[in-house]
Amino acid sequence: MGSRVFGDRLELLSARSKKAGAVARITMKQQMAYKTDFIMRASFMLMILYVFVQLWSAAYDGDAGRVINGFTLKQIIWYLVFTEAITMGVPALCGLIENEVKNGDIAIRLIRPLSYIGYHYAAYLSEAVFRFYIHLAVGGAIAWLCVGPPTFGLGWAGLFSLTLGALTIAFLLNMIVALCALWVEETRGMEFVLHKLQFTVGGMLLPLDLMPEPLQRVCAWLPFQAMLYFPARTAVNFGAAPLLQQFVIQAAWIAVLAAAVMLMYRRGVSKLHVNGG
Amino acid sequence: MSTEDNEQAGGLRSVSRTGRLRGTLAFLITCWKVNLASAMEYRASFFMMAGMMFINNFMWLFFWSLFFGKFQVVNGWEMGDVMMMWAVGAGGFGWANMLFGNFNRIAPIVAAGQLDVYLSQPKPVLLHVLASRMSLTAAGDFFFGLVVYAWVGNHSLAGLLQFLLGLLLSGLLFMGITILAGCLAFFIGNAEGLAQQVFNSFVALSTYPSDIFKGLARTLLFTLLPAGFISFLPIGLLRDFDPAFVWKAVAATLAFGALAVLAFRLGLKRYASGNAITLRG
Amino acid sequence: MLYREEAPKYAKGAGQVVALQTQALRKVFTVKRKDAGLAGSFRSLLKPSWEEKVAVRSIDLTVQRGEMVAFLGPNGAGKSTTIKMLTGILHPSSGEAKVLGCTPWREREKLAFRIGAVFGQKSQLWYHLPPIDTFDLISRIYELDRADYHARRDDLIERFELGPYLHTPVRKLSLGERMRCEIAVSFLHRPQLLFLDEPTIGLDVVVKQRIRELIREVNRDEGTTVFLTSHDAGDMEELCSRAVVIHHGGILLDAPVDRLKREVLNRKIISLTLAAGYDASMLPPLPGTEVIAGEGRRLKLGVDLAVTDIEAVLGTVIGTYRLDDVTVEDPPMEEIIAHIYGTGG
Numbered sequence: 029m030g031s032r033v034f035g036d037r038l039e040l041l042s043a044r045s046k047k048a049g050a051v052a053r054i055t056m057k058q059q060m061a062y063k064t065d066f067i068m069r070a071s072f073m074l075m076i077l078y079v080f081v082q083l084w085s086a087a088y089d090g091d092a093g094r095v096i097n098g099f100t101l102k103q104i105i106w107y108l109v110f111t112e113a114i115t116m117g118v119p120a121l122c123g124l125i126e127n128e129v130k131n132g133d134i135a136i137r138l139i140r141p142l143s144y145i146g147y148h149y150a151a152y153l154s155e156a157v158f159r160f161y162i163h164l165a166v167g168g169a170i171a172w173l174c175v176g177p178p179t180f181g182l183g184w185a186g187l188f189s190l191t192l193g194a195l196t197i198a199f200l201l202n203m204i205v206a207l208c209a210l211w212v213e214e215t216r217g218m219e220f221v222l223h224k225l226q227f228t229v230g231g232m233l234l235p236l237d238l239m240p241e242p243l244q245r246v247c248a249w250l251p252f253q254a255m256l257y258f259p260a261r262t263a264v265n266f267g268a269a270p271l272l273q274q275f276v277i278q279a280a281w282i283a284v285l286a287a288a289v290m291l292m293y294r295r296g297v298s299k300l301h302v303n304g305g
Numbered sequence: 306m307s308t309e310d311n312e313q314a315g316g317l318r319s320v321s322r323t324g325r326l327r328g329t330l331a332f333l334i335t336c337w338k339v340n341l342a343s344a345m346e347y348r349a350s351f352f353m354m355a356g357m358m359f360i361n362n363f364m365w366l367f368f369w370s371l372f373f374g375k376f377q378v379v380n381g382w383e384m385g386d387v388m389m390m391w392a393v394g395a396g397g398f399g400w401a402n403m404l405f406g407n408f409n410r411i412a413p414i415v416a417a418g419q420l421d422v423y424l425s426q427p428k429p430v431l432l433h434v435l436a437s438r439m440s441l442t443a444a445g446d447f448f449f450g451l452v453v454y455a456w457v458g459n460h461s462l463a464g465l466l467q468f469l470l471g472l473l474l475s476g477l478l479f480m481g482i483t484i485l486a487g488c489l490a491f492f493i494g495n496a497e498g499l500a501q502q503v504f505n506s507f508v509a510l511s512t513y514p515s516d517i518f519k520g521l522a523r524t525l526l527f528t529l530l531p532a533g534f535i536s537f538l539p540i541g542l543l544r545d546f547d548p549a550f551v552w553k554a555v556a557a558t559l560a561f562g563a564l565a566v567l568a569f570r571l572g573l574k575r576y577a578s579g580n581a582i583t584l585r586g
Numbered sequence: 587m588l589y590r591e592e593a594p595k596y597a598k599g600a601g602q603v604v605a606l607q608t609q610a611l612r613k614v615f616t617v618k619r620k621d622a623g624l625a626g627s628f629r630s631l632l633k634p635s636w637e638e639k640v641a642v643r644s645i646d647l648t649v650q651r652g653e654m655v656a657f658l659g660p661n662g663a664g665k666s667t668t669i670k671m672l673t674g675i676l677h678p679s680s681g682e683a684k685v686l687g688c689t690p691w692r693e694r695e696k697l698a699f700r701i702g703a704v705f706g707q708k709s710q711l712w713y714h715l716p717p718i719d720t721f722d723l724i725s726r727i728y729e730l731d732r733a734d735y736h737a738r739r740d741d742l743i744e745r746f747e748l749g750p751y752l753h754t755p756v757r758k759l760s761l762g763e764r765m766r767c768e769i770a771v772s773f774l775h776r777p778q779l780l781f782l783d784e785p786t787i788g789l790d791v792v793v794k795q796r797i798r799e800l801i802r803e804v805n806r807d808e809g810t811t812v813f814l815t816s817h818d819a820g821d822m823e824e825l826c827s828r829a830v831v832i833h834h835g836g837i838l839l840d841a842p843v844d845r846l847k848r849e850v851l852n853r854k855i856i857s858l859t860l861a862a863g864y865d866a867s868m869l870p871p872l873p874g875t876e877v878i879a880g881e882g883r884r885l886k887l888g889v890d891l892a893v894t895d896i897e898a899v900l901g902t903v904i905g906t907y908r909l910d911d912v913t914v915e916d917p918p919m920e921e922i923i924a925h926i927y928g929t930g931g
Contacts, residue, residue, distance in 0.1 A: 043729050047726050047729070054723045057712075057715055058713075060714075068498050072502065072509075079510070082519075096375065132708060134675070135670060135675050136705065138694065140728075141698035141699045143695065214353075217357060220360075227364060228368065234371055234372065240371070243371075300676055
């Protein structure tokens with residue numbers, strides 16, 4: 029590879045991105061077959077957010093001016109819209125990979141001239157981004173009605189720019205758990221733990237700022253904050269922390285987690301056990 | 306719930322009512338024994354699933370402890386009340402799902418035409434369907450309820466009786482609403498998603514303090530989607546015993562239970578006459 | 587290995603290039619053993635005991651370009667595992683393999699451009715989408731030139747007569763229609779070597795026949811090397827010139843199909859359903875025919891084709907009994923293998 033001239037590399041890169049694009053497109057098309065599923069999920073999100081609006085309105089005594097740890101009621105509600113949209117945007121990767129390994133469908137992926145992890149990343153991203161926008165629209169509608177318009181200015185730029193990294197981190201975390209399927213039979217338990225960690229120390233239901241000081245210090249050293257807290261907090265409180273710093277933290281976690289994923293994949297695939305005589 | 310269905314099972318044989326009741330009870334106990342035995346076959350996964358559910362519920366309490374760490378009292382609710390709400394809700398859900406684990410699967414069972422097996426056997430159909438499955442995660446829910454009660458509950462005799470009544474009401478209410486929603490599958494096609502949605506929403510709504518809701522939402526919570534009768538139990542039954550609320554909660558539970566049984570029997574007639582919309586072959 | 591001749595003798599002509607070659611290819615799976623009971627579960631959690639399961643013992647094989655080789659054996663013989671090693675999906679425990687000059691498990695992606703694979707029990711088509719979408723995806727994955735892709739696709743659609751199904755979601759296609767799409771898709775990037783793992787499994791006779799014709803056609807026109815596994819002896823008889831039979835993870839027989847037909851596949855099974863109960867005394871003596879089973883209205887006959895033929899036997903049977911149903915089939919692979927042991931040992 030090192031001896032290749034620049035033009036060749038560019039060509040290689042364009043072929044790769046076309047492949048990824050094709051995978052993303054077909055995943056998106058297949059998504060359309062699950063329309064009712066989408067409506068169900070969206071309506072459930074609608075209800076949950078309504079409950080949260082009620083809960084936090086009660087906690088704030090309906091006082092729109094009150095500020096708690098830097099958050100007004102409106103900011104809290106929109107924060108929850110963003111974390112929910114990301115959380116519900118992430119497809120169930122673990123079950124998918126575990127099934128591919130268990131029933132041998134992984135063979136269909138591996139006969140193709142493309143990277144297994146790369147294939148899943150392309151498919152994942154297309155599904156996740158699509159679902160993120162749908163949930164954002166649905167959640168945004170109810171938040172707008174209840175607490176007012178999202179006048180976050182630059183915060184929106186912060187949200188969208190940090191969400192790509194957030195979804196990538198979510199992909200890598202889920203992939204690490206999913207690849208455990210190459211060694212153990214059941215990954216559900218580990219997936220469950222992962223979700224619960226996102227749920228709490230990721231800041232899904234409660235911004236980290238509202239947590240006790242010692243807990244906040246622990247969260248700062250974990251990758252979960254970069255997945256939910258960073259984009260949502262930056263959206264509603266742009267400038268609370270330097271954007272660049274958050275990018276660097278995300279990039280560092282992506283590098284670490286991607287290395288772990290590649291290592292696990294290389295180790296795991298060499299001892300793959302595909303069913304069938 | 307059981308006596309109403311019994312009439313279908315009596316058939317030509319004239320057996321005394323108490324005899325039939327005893328037969329049904331023996332049958333139920335056998336169902337539970339078989340369920341338990343099969344759960345024990347997969348002990349490792351049973352304990353894992355139950356343990357996971359237990360931890361899951363604790364995670365919610367963790368969230369609430371952070372929340373109340375900031376606010377202490379929200380519309381009259383304190384941390385202890387929310388904990389008891391989870392104890393009553395998860396505990397009631399737990400026992401219902403252990404003993405009658407199919408209650409949230411009525412719609413898929415009907416849609417897949419799996420009722421035929423139950424219809425061909427001389428036992429109350431609904432009861433038989435319900436008791437034919439034991440949810441593995443439910444044991445975790447039930448145990449969680451007991452642990453939280455032991456931790457923060459009122460341990461006097463009256464307190465214990467109130468807690469047990471709370472468990473009974475919440476379990477029955479979960480079953481009534483969910484079966485009612487499941488029965489939609491008898492009358493409209495593709496009702497599985499909808500029934501699942503009603504079930505999910507009902508469960509979710511029963512885990513938030515009912516006093517945060519106002520106006521129309523609150524009215525709905527005590528009428529159409531009566532999750533409020535579960536989520537208000539820690540206040541109206543356990544903390545400040547309110548006879549008017551308890552009376553209404555009992556009436557609502559009975560009413561929704563009766564409605565569920567009625568809907569199932571009407572649906573069964575439709576099913577038996579071949580009018581039910583079965584989508585899967 | 588009981589009897590075997592050197593493989594190159596069956597190549598179509600001298601001076602051909604090797605498509606694939608393996609040396610002592612071996613795959614051993616380690617399976618965690620779990621003792622019964624709760625205590626056992628805990629023990630295996632703390633100190634797991636591993637059990638070795640040999641899927642492929644040792645395979646030495648050479649296939650020339652353009653050959654059509656049948657890879658036969660009963661379930662669990664190691665057919666799929668071998669194919670999966672040759673396509674780079676599984677890494678072998680030991681041994682070497684070169685497929686089109688690549689070591690599959692080290693150069694999986696590079697090799698993948700030049701080979702194709704169809705797994706009869708696994709669909710590569712997108713379930714909720716029409717086959718045309720999968721064609722498009724595959725064209726991108728294999729980096730096909732657009733104009734070339736469209737021409738190639740249209741040619742395959744015509745050959746495989748896919749026109750009517752092209753825009754129907756895959757979930758609504760019959761198994762036969764789906765299988766034709768699966769095979770057409772795998773030809774899209776003009777693979778030099780095609781692996782077919784049970785391509786006709788679960789299909790009815792007519793569809794099987796059609797699929798075999800199509801595979802033969804592409805092999806003839808494009809010189810595609812075909813490596814096919816099957817437990818259906820018919821696939822081998824009609825498609826391949828050379829058969830490799832494996833059993834217990836090793837090669838039991840490597841011979842031209844003609845010879846196999848003559849020496850091993852010289853038996854057919856006739857299963858009959860009689861209109862009335864079977865009465866042994868009514869049946870006149872038939873040379874080269876044995877009664878395998880006769881009970882109630884069912885009668886099963888084994889016919890040695892070296893001695894007699896199906897027509898003669900059926901003629902006699904029809905003259906003796908009134909029949910409700912007749913099927914003629916090849917003996918199951920297990921029986922063929924037992925037979926090879928018998929004659930070769």
